[in-house]
Amino acid sequence: MYTSNSKFKNSYHENDHTNTFIMSNNTTKHSEISHFSHKQHKLRFEYSEFPFKCDGCKELGIGSRYKCSSLCDFDLHMHCAIPSPxxxxxxxxxxxxxxxxxxxxxxxxxxxxxxxxxxxxxxxxxxxxxxxxxxxxKLPMVLDDGEVKLCLCRKVSSACHRCGQKGRSWSYRSACKRYSLHVACVREMVVESWHESYVNGEKLRESGVPYGVKSVVKSGCKGNKGSKVKKCCEVAGLAVQVVVSAVLGDPTALIAGIMGSLLSRG
Missing domain, CATH: 3.30.60 (Wheat Germ Agglutinin (Isolectin 2); domain 1)
Structure with a gap:
């Protein structure tokens, strides 16, 4: 079991309309599985900081994955390897x-x-x-630390901090209503950042929160010194790390704590 160092931890109920990112992590990871999409070999669980393309959904991933035990170039997100029917x-x-x-x-x-x-x-x-x-x-519907909540919204009236538009896709919005970010924009920032960070599988700079994500969050908090606004920005930063993690297939806070420490120092 992987446990995040962040104070936000994952509790997702498949058939519950109020899934909340809070308190506990009950995700079970099997060390080795068989999968219908790769019948010739077993798949082994591993954690890697290197980006990979999921052979199930064909989307980018990083962190927790199931990889072919016979060294085939075959990888699956956790959600693709062990999906809900x-x-x-x-x-x-x-x-x-x-x-x-x-x-x-x-x-x-x-x-x-x-x-x-x-x-x-x-x-x-x-x-x-x-x-x-x-x-x-599987994106968490709510982020809650007991003081500030951030909600996943189908549509928001405020503009996205990345693209400046109001429509387009699902967004996370802070309760202070000063911060929102499209799920699609987070995906784009992640892809752009890691394309810049890795060439032919070789890491060019340290992995962590993509630079584009850091810049967007810091710009949203720039000039706001009040304690409530600062708190809101801190939690918004944690929201971004959760969105990044979930979009890439590892909703157990892959980038735990980095955004929080970044914003608390600002």
Whole structure:
């Protein structure tokens, strides 16, 4: 079991419409599994700081993964390796999402959370036609440290700190309403940052919170010295690390504590 050093810890209930990122981590990781998508070899659990492309959902990942035990270039996110057969999401109360190994039909499909293409594993509602990447489907609905809450919103009225737009995709918004960030924008920042950090699998600079993510959060807090605003920014920073972690497939706070310490020093 992996336990975060952050004060925010994960508790996700598949069929509970009030999943909250708080208090406990009950995720069980098996050391070795068999998987239908790679029948020839076992997959072993490992943790790596190097980026990888998930062979299930075809999206970027980092941190916890299942990798081929026979050294094939085959990797799966935790959510893709051990998916829930079905799940419900509070944004779509009439939908029942089923896990599929590939998108249905022949037309291009897009994730309703991040609006990016769906090219592999997904959760699909046959009744409504909605699609979710496995990692997007498992984004925590609420971040709560007992003082400040941040909520995952389907739409927000405030502009995203990254792109300056209000629409586009799901966002995390702080209770102080000074901070919001699209899930899609976090994904873009992560991809851009790690493309700059790694060339042909070689690390060019230290891994950690992507520089673009740091810059966006710091700019949102610049000039605000009040204790309440500072607290809000600290928690917003933790929200970003959770979004980054969840989007990349490791919602147990992959980048735990780094953003909090960064903002507390600012």
């Amino acid at each position: 079905s799940l419900f999401h509070p944004f779509y109360p009439k939908c029942s999402f089923l896990f599929l190994s590939r998108p249905p039909g022949d037309t291009p499909r897009y994730c309703n959370a991040c609006e990016k293409p769906v090219n592999g594993f997904l959760y699909h509602c046959f009744q409504c036609g909605f699609d979710l990447h496995p990692c997007c489907a």
